[in-house]
Amino acid sequence: MANSRYEYVKGFELDDRILPNIWVVVRIDGKGFHKFAKAHDFEKPNDVNALNLMNHAAVTVMEEFRDIVLSYGQSDEYSFIFRREADVYKRRAAKILSYVTSLFTSSYVYNWNVWFPNKKLEYAPSFDGRIVLYPTDQNLRDYLSWRQADVHINNLYNTVFWNLVLKGGMTNQQAENELRGTFSADKNEILFSKFGINYNTIDPMFRKGTILLRKRTQIPNLPNVKRQLIIPLYEDMIRDKFWKEHAEILGKYLPGDHEYEKNEDNDSNKLPELVIRQLEKLNYRTDSNKSVQVAK
Numbered sequence: 001m002a003n004s005r006y007e008y009v010k011g012f013e014l015d016d017r018i019l020p021n022i023w024v025v026v027r028i029d030g031k032g033f034h035k036f037a038k039a040h041d042f043e044k045p046n047d048v049n050a051l052n053l054m055n056h057a058a059v060t061v062m063e064e065f066r067d068i069v070l071s072y073g074q075s076d077e078y079s080f081i082f083r084r085e086a087d088v089y090k091r092r093a094a095k096i097l098s099y100v101t102s103l104f105t106s107s108y109v110y111n112w113n114v115w116f117p118n119k120k121l122e123y124a125p126s127f128d129g130r131i132v133l134y135p136t137d138q139n140l141r142d143y144l145s146w147r148q149a150d151v152h153i154n155n156l157y158n159t160v161f162w163n164l165v166l167k168g169g170m171t172n173q174q175a176e177n178e179l180r181g182t183f184s185a186d187k188n189e190i191l192f193s194k195f196g197i198n199y200n201t202i203d204p205m206f207r208k209g210t211i212l213l214r215k216r217t218q219i220p221n222l223p224n225v226k227r228q229l230i231i232p233l234y235e236d237m238i239r240d241k242f243w244k245e246h247a248e249i250l251g252k253y254l255p256g257d258h259e260y261e262k263n264e265d266n267d268s269n270k271l272p273e274l275v276i277r278q279l280e281k282l283n284y285r286t287d288s289n290k291s292v293q294v295a296k
């Protein structure tokens, strides 16, 4: 019924369009993941499958939203950076936020079995979401530096803490006391002297978090083929080098190039599982060593 007497209620829906020409950051964070990690027996301090499941869900979001130029994840959180010019959903904040958050969550649940084939999902996880706007490129870089510094601080602490508890036989309380007031150098020293661990050799995904970028990607076994893929990187975003090497992020956005190099020992290339899965969707075959075979 056109123009019913009820229609005036539409006027209560306010315009929530985001300012033009500004960086839009959507950050999602797992609700009560302390409990969720315990219920699913995640490895401490880092569960590689849990992190890869987060990365997998983030790839789903990036495949859907072409305006995302970079995503960054750590622990139970992910940040999605939309380019300044993004016009998706006419920049309506609630649409963007709710769609990103729900797609991330459903992909997390949908792909649970890919990463935990022998573990039952005990209950439905949920994620909160927020939108933060950053006017300048420097603000955006500082935001990402803030999140990456957070990974470093938390991961160094957690790595020492869980070594003290799991290998050093301390109680949680004793480990906490041992670490109170220590600086980074002290923590590195404890790791090295007590457990023979050089922090810098720990999996870069744990130390740096995961950066996802869209790249025109060269696959070693497919010499003449470049495919646009979302690739994981574990680089330092705090340094200028990262922004120079991936100049497309702040520049005129056109995915940059990336090359996976051949693995010297077995002539095949070990591609990240996340990349393999995207290639399989494009109908490339992979063998049991996960090297990519001749096209289609």
Ligand SMILES: Nc1nc2c(ncn2[C@@H]2O[C@H](COP(=O)(O)OP(=O)(O)OP(=O)(O)O)[C@@H](O)[C@H]2O)c(=O)[nH]1
Binding pocket: 029, 030, 031, 032, 033, 034, 035, 037, 042, 043, 044, 045, 046, 047, 048, 050, 051, 075, 076
């Ligand atoms: N064991 C383990 N736990 C993890 C891992 N990743 C995240 N977590 C847990 O998830 C928590 C994430 O921190 P927060 O987001 O601050 O805590 P939260 O319990 O999710 O609380 P809210 O976000 O406020 O709902 C960490 O403190 C860990 O307990 C992992 O790889 N292994």
Ligand SMILES: [Mg+2]
Binding pocket: 029, 030, 031, 032, 033, 034, 076
């Ligand atoms: Mg959380």
